[in-house]
Amino acid sequence: MTVSIPDKSYFRIGEVSRLLGVQSYVIRYWETEFKTVKPIRTRSDQRLYRHKDVEELLMIRKLLYEENFTINGARKQLHKLRGEEPTASGRERRDALLDEIEQGLRWIREIVR
Numbered sequence: 001m002t003v004s005i006p007d008k009s010y011f012r013i014g015e016v017s018r019l020l021g022v023q024s025y026v027i028r029y030w031e032t033e034f035k036t037v038k039p040i041r042t043r044s045d046q047r048l049y050r051h052k053d054v055e056e057l058l059m060i061r062k063l064l065y066e067e068n069f070t071i072n073g074a075r076k077q078l079h080k081l082r083g084e085e086p087t088a089s090g091r092e093r094r095d096a097l098l099d100e101i102e103q104g105l106r107w108i109r110e111i112v113r
Helices: 013-020 024-033 051-066 071-082 090-112
Strands: 010-012 047-050
Touching: 010 013, 010 051, 013 024, 013 047, 013 051, 024 051, 047 051, 051 071
Parallel strands: none
Antiparallel strands: 010 047
16 A cells, blocks of 8 residues: 655644545554654644655555564664664563573572572
């Protein structure tokens, strides 16, 4: 599905929703998962998406719906396409820290025995 983005500076969420063919709540969810999508807010707290945000959302939709990536896989693929090194998520850092603590506790237990 090829979408041409109108030549505008800003788009409201309803316009973006129609362009992408997804519901507005999906776009809001993607904002939380993909930090590269950062709409600006008006005084009345409406989201305004820039052209680059719409392009990013189109890429996200393609990865998720056409190429069947998971959210995490799409995030990694976007980093890969940009040539960036993906950073560990908060959950991954927490899990690594917990593993390290567990190993330390096991080592202490062996010493105390």
